[in-house]
Amino acid sequence: MARGRKSVTIRDVAQDAGVSLQTVSRVVNGGPNVRPALRDKVRASIERLGYVPSLAAQRMSGSRSYxxxxxxxxxxxxxxxxxxxxxxxxxxxxxxxxxxxxxxxxxxxxxxxxxxxxxxxxxxxxxxxxxxxxxxxxxxxxxxxxxxxxxxxxxxxxxxxxxxxxxxxxxxxxxGDEGAAHLATTRLLELGHRRIAMIAGPAQYSLSGWRVEGWKRALAEHRLPFEGLLEVGDFGYESGTRAARALLDRIPDLTAIIASSDQMALATLEVARDRGLNVPRDLSLISFDNTPIVRFTNPPLTAVDQPxxxxxxxxxxxxxxxxxxxxxxxxxxxxxxxxxxxxxxxxxxxx
Amino acid sequence: MARGRKSVTIRDVAQDAGVSLQTVSRVVNGGPNVRPALRDKVRASIERLGYVPSLAAQRMSGSRSYxxxxxxxxxxxxxxxxxxxxxxxxxxxxxxxxxxxxxxxxxxxxxxxxxxxxxxxxxxxxxxxxxxxxxxxxxxxxxxxxxxxxxxxxxxxxxxxxxxxxxxxxxxxxxGDEGAAHLATTRLLELGHRRIAMIAGPAQYSLSGWRVEGWKRALAEHRLPFEGLLEVGDFGYESGTRAARALLDRIPDLTAIIASSDQMALATLEVARDRGLNVPRDLSLISFDNTPIVRFTNPPLTAVDQPxxxxxxxxxxxxxxxxxxxxxxxxxxxxxxxxxxxxxxxxxxxx
DNA sequence: ACAAGTCTTGAGAACGCTAACAATATGCGC
DNA sequence: GCGCATATTGTTAGCGTTCTCAAGACTTGT
Missing domain, CATH: 3.40.50.2300 (Response regulator)
Incomplete structure (x- = not known):
């Protein structure tokens, strides 16, 4: 018999508690200067009637829209x-x-x-x-x-x-893109890698640039060059395939790649497999994003988790x-x- | 100098167009009975001033909240x-x-x-x-x-x-869970499979049941039994592992599995790999959901796409x-x- | 040309809430 | 107890829109 009942308004609460609208409003909004006894009484009424302020009305009258x-x-x-x-x-x-x-x-x-x-x-x-x-x-x-x-x-x-x-x-x-890239690169350096390439994201995302910065900084700290070790993708799978192929073609002694997205990392994984490279034995791979996908690849990917x-x-x-x-x-x-x-x-x- | 300017209201439009509030409201809401000339004039004002009705106010006065x-x-x-x-x-x-x-x-x-x-x-x-x-x-x-x-x-x-x-x-x-399960099962039957197991979802999701129904119906149409071919999971990876192991342990001539979620399918894939079974050569696998993950597994999974x-x-x-x-x-x-x-x-x- | 209708427009109330202010109660120093 | 400061409560006026209803403008039939 769906009554479609009118909702409980501040007026109902005021009446039930025997106070003015304004007092109820104050209690709801945690306003100061309400005597504890009254406040509890109002709260009880609110509770009993199940009152919840209407967002629309709050927006209309107040300065906030929530x-x-x-x-x-x-x-x-x-x-x-x-x-x-x-x-x-x-x-x-x-x-x-x-x-x-x-x-x-x-x-x-x-x-x-x-x-x-x-x-x-x-x-x-x-x-x-x-x-x-x-x-x-x-x-x-x-x-x-x-x-x-x-x-x-x-x-x-x-x-x-x-x-x-x-x-x-x-x-x-x-x-923390710069720091994360630095961290990932440093980890690879600790593992003994010396030729660490990066597949960056597109330039319109400034975070792409920072990741490159972090990577460069880590390499520079170890006095390693980064020339020729950078490819740019668009975060998508296809671009990852192109980039990975270009890197592997160009750099014979490449042993590690950092990809700026999970999709590009997945593409890299596939390119490596096609070429008979075992990940991680022949090629280490770190991706960015840590989406649910990378837990289920073979092997599961080491990844930078973006919070x-x-x-x-x-x-x-x-x-x-x-x-x-x-x-x-x-x-x-x-x-x-x-x-x-x-x-x-x-x-x-x-x- | 961020003016934080007051937004344009229906009143501004009414004034600009030289009509009443109500007329503007009618035009905005596509109400009937407004002379074309007037309506165009009002529309022009709306356009010029960049008027957009306030959701909160609409909710307050009208019967809809949008x-x-x-x-x-x-x-x-x-x-x-x-x-x-x-x-x-x-x-x-x-x-x-x-x-x-x-x-x-x-x-x-x-x-x-x-x-x-x-x-x-x-x-x-x-x-x-x-x-x-x-x-x-x-x-x-x-x-x-x-x-x-x-x-x-x-x-x-x-x-x-x-x-x-x-x-x-x-x-x-x-x-279309029932139909989809039927479709998937039928496809496997066409491929010559006769022992097709199902890893179902938990009972509190009624769609789990329909999928089982569709699978049973397809098997029944081919006069195949389904006893012992059903395992129940909770959609999660772990439960998929358990279910897949149980099925493979129990049914020596199993050649196909339908999993009621991508996660459970991924788990099944992993279990198959552990046991030296090649997917799809030794075991065919179809999953439900078709999330982005399954395009990137090895092999990529045939999946029911939920619209x-x-x-x-x-x-x-x-x-x-x-x-x-x-x-x-x-x-x-x-x-x-x-x-x-x-x-x-x-x-x-x-x- | 007039009554009866239909179409078009407008005026005012109402929606539920808060801001600003007014009124009342309470506390404090002496 | 008196007067002032302060804490507490109430009152009123909108916020921007749509709804209801009333008024005016136009048709139409005869």
Whole structure:
């Protein structure tokens, strides 16, 4: 007989507790200056009636909307999506974002935007106008999109840039790409490798550059050259195949490769197998992302784990805290870790 | 100089176009009875000012909230999440859901709920009170949770149950599990296999049962027995290992296995490898889910593709259309397809 | 040309909540 | 106890939209 009953409003609570609307509001929002006895009484009423404030009404009257908007990259079609999406970015992001939001009484909403589209501003503008979020989380490659950061700055909406290292505007959070690449490279150096190649990501992702930096730095510390040891891919499988072939063709004494994505690492694994190279005996391999895939390859891949969930969570917390964003706010760094599996081994002749 | 400018409201548009608020509202909502000339004038103002209605205000005054809530299963910790989550459910769901929602001017919000928690009702109730969604999309295993469907029915909120086959209440959408299992089994039969085992999912997912049904039906059509050919797992890797070992131990002439999840299929692949069985030469293998993982295994797996995005999309469309939900609404079936890769081959001796 | 309808537009209330302010109660120093 | 500061509670006015209903403009039939 589905009554479709009207929901419980603040008015009902006020009446039940015999106080004014404002008092209930104060109790709900943890406002100061409410006598404990009254507060408990109101809380009891809230509990009994099962009152939960309407987000829409809160937004209407108050200054906050309790909504954090997360912007993700959109593949144009389902086919693109399935084909190219190697990482579980969205999964991770939601995990970190939603749980942290709800811990603070906020909600996270996801918007998919195609960076390459001409409508970026229009789409984002519409989303902002409709939702009026209290903060926006940008994920690569949007983090570096000046159109987007410009629009957000102009509208005065706080935002966090995930995977970005340049200080302003907004809060920048990196996932320690430079350090992670350095760590991975150093680990390979410890294992005795001396010719360590890198398959980098595309230039429009600035994190691609940092990873290269970390790799170079580690090599430089051991006075090793990096000329000819770099190939660039687009994070996708095909590009990984091309890059791996080029490297193996060009560098006869290559014993280790770091790939800037799991997909490119998988491609490298396949190329190595085709050429009769055993991983890790003949070739060590480290990938970036540590998506669920790499636990099930043969061999399972040693991988740099990007702390996406944690980083998004930190970003959300910053946005909710709403510290008046000082210009030149510090860049927050969440460290990546290296998960060692079975695709790395001492360099041939070192065992 | 971040002006943090007030957003454009319907009032601004009305003033700009020299009409009343109500007229603008009518134009925005495509209401009838507005003279074309006036309508164009208003549209021009909307365009020029970049007006987008505030979701919160629409919800406040109107009867719709323009929000569809999607309920997903929540793993308790990040570790659980990464460990157990084999599918890209959330990714898929968002793709299908968000794009379809935005096509109709709606928004999708995701809520993560732990089915096993005692707080299911409280959590869902809170989400509903706060958001007052126009519809809810339930994904397995929530689709079968009577606490949840009961609560939604009581509150009079339309909902869709993905992966559910029982007719009421709410809209049921299946992904053709029975048919897909039948299809996969039949394909193996065509390849000459006669001893085809199944590793099923856990009983609390009713789709597990349908898959078993489809498998049984195909076997029955060929007058083949299924006794002893069934093992039950929990969709996870470990359970797949146990099940595969049990089957291979028990059935000496086994030549094909259908696994009810990619994870369990990967485990089976590994067990086969350990025992020196070549897939697909000695053992054919078909998995369910077709997550990105199975394209990169060795060999790549033949898999049943669950049209998650499409199904969620259909669900959202149904909810938005808001046909008065007739009791005994037809169950919507979106067909799954079989993606043939390299883990299936003619039965030994049939080549 | 007039009544009765239909189409088009507008005015005002209402949605549930919070901000700002007003009113009342309480505490403190003397 | 008095007067002032402060803590506590209440009152009122919106926030931006849609709904309801009423008013005006236009048709149409006779």
């Amino acid at each position: 909504i954090i908007l997360a912007i993700n990259d959109r593949e144009r079609t389902l086919a693109d999506w399935r084909e190219r999406r190697g990482t579980d970015w969205v999964d991770q992001m939601l995990l970190g974002g939603i749980l942290t939001c709800s811990k603070h009484g906020y909600r996270m909403m996801v918007e998919l935007i195609d960076t390459h589209s001409d409508h970026v501003e229009r789409e984002l503008g519409a989303a902002i106008s409709a939702l009026q979020p209290d903060g926006v989380v940008l994920t690569p490659p949007h983090s570096e999109n000046a159109l987007i950061t410009g629009l957000l700055t102009e509208r005065g909406i706080p935002f966090a840039r995930i995977g970005s290292k340049t200080p302003g505007p907004g809060i920048a959070l990196t996932m 996406i969930a944690e980083t998004v969570s930190r970003a959300v917390e910053q946005l909710i805290a709403r510290e008046p964003v000082v210009d030149g706010a510090p860049v927050i760094e969440v460290a990546a870790t290296l998960v060692e599996r079975s695709s790395t081994a001492p360099a041939p002749g070192m065992a | 929000i569809i809530l999607a309920i997903n299963d929540r793993e308790r910790t990040l570790a659980d999440w990464r460990e157990r989550r084999g599918t890209d459910w959330v990714d898929q769901m968002l793709l299908g859901g968000i794009l379809t929602c935005s096509k109709h001017g709606y928004r999708m919000m995701v809520e993560l709920i732990d089915t096993h928690s005692d707080h299911v009702e409280r959590e869902l109730g809170a989400a509903i009170s706060a958001l007052q969604p126009d519809g809810v999309v339930l994904t397995p295993p929530h689709s079968e949770n009577a606490l949840i469907t009961g609560l939604l029915t009581e509150r009079g909120i339309p909902f869709a149950r993905i992966g559910s086959k029982t007719p009421g209440p709410g809209i049921a959408l299946t992904m 998650i995005a499409e199904t969620v999309s259909r669900a959202v469309e149904q909810l938005i259309a808001r046909e008065p939900v007739v009791d005994g609404a037809p169950v919507i079936e979106v067909a799954a397809t079989l993606v043939e890769r390299s883990s299936t081959a003619p039965a030994p001796g049939m080549a």
